[in-house]
Amino acid sequence: MLVPALSVLYMTAKVSTMVMTNIQQYFPNPTEERAFVAKTASTLATLGFNSENTLPVISVCRDEICSSFINAIETRWGKSFSLGGLAGLPFGGKMEMSVAHDHAPDIHDRKRLVIYGMVHIGFGPQGEVGGCVRPGMKELNRACGALIAYSGYTKEEDKELNKIFTDDGEYGLLIYRMEKAIKPGDNNLLEVTNAALEVIQQDIDRLTSKVIDPDETDYAVFTGTQIHLPDGNYVQAADSWVVMNSQRQDINFNS
Numbered sequence: 001m002l003v004p005a006l007s008v009l010y011m012t013a014k015v016s017t018m019v020m021t022n023i024q025q026y027f028p029n030p031t032e033e034r035a036f037v038a039k040t041a042s043t044l045a046t047l048g049f050n051s052e053n054t055l056p057v058i059s060v061c062r063d064e065i066c067s068s069f070i071n072a073i074e075t076r077w078g079k080s081f082s083l084g085g086l087a088g089l090p091f092g093g094k095m096e097m098s099v100a101h102d103h104a105p106d107i108h109d110r111k112r113l114v115i116y117g118m119v120h121i122g123f124g125p126q127g128e129v130g131g132c133v134r135p136g137m138k139e140l141n142r143a144c145g146a147l148i149a150y151s152g153y154t155k156e157e158d159k160e161l162n163k164i165f166t167d168d169g170e171y172g173l174l175i176y177r178m179e180k181a182i183k184p185g186d187n188n189l190l191e192v193t194n195a196a197l198e199v200i201q202q203d204i205d206r207l208t209s210k211v212i213d214p215d216e217t218d219y220a221v222f223t224g225t226q227i228h229l230p231d232g233n234y235v236q237a238a239d240s241w242v243v244m245n246s247q248r249q250d251i252n253f254n255s
């Protein structure tokens with residue numbers, strides 16, 4: 001018998017109010033991703049950032065389901081610089097942050113960057129934490145795969161860390177960096193996801209401070225969680241800030 005793919009059944013289905021209410025226990029204010037990007041752009045427009053004088057820099061997971069968010073950013077801001085790797089951690093590091101800074105437009109009064117750093121997580125049709133409906137797949141898949149792997153990371157794998165760095169370099173880096181934030185193994189995916197978001201925030205803050213000269217460059221940072229639901233992708237905004245004329249100011253998107 002031909003089994004219809006789960007994605008065919010659910011891709012266009014609205015998430016039920018009950019499931020959405022359940023998800024809002026963890027993420028109280030999910031905003032559709034294009035609306036979120038529009039909000040960031042309109043906020044920055046009032047501060048002199050626009051698509052001609054600003055380079056977008058993006059740190060999101062390599063997962064193809066994150067690409068619609070990249071498309072939304074590029075539609076608004078133009079071609080982007082990729083800083084991110086597995087789970088959205090900014091593995092491009094100081095080197096790539098420095099290159100992004102170098103590529104920012106400089107024919108205007110000041111250089112400007114807008115940086116988006118996002119962790120991500122899926123929910124299934126019944127609100128299954130970590131569940132993810134993917135086009136053409138029969139069964140419910142998972143997201144973020146790298147953080148799910150880290151949640152179940154074992155001491156046996158630890159012994160193999162040298163091999164992981166050889167054959168699986170970025171996952172090795174993820175383990176190395178995440179271990180400083182939350183111990184691996186037997187973790188709740190939501191806890192690991194929140195820990196990864198804090199890592200993204202800390203690393204972007206540190207990298208920008210090391211690389212960007214605030215006397216010549218203004219930059220904004222938006223962090224949060226990409227949430228994949230069967231009916232579309234959303235963003236829960238988290239810490240966001242702008243540095244202009246060497247002055248840092250927080251941006252609150254959840255008020």
Ligand SMILES: [Zn+2]
Pocket residue numbers: 061062063086087088120143144145146147
């Ligand atoms: Zn991922």
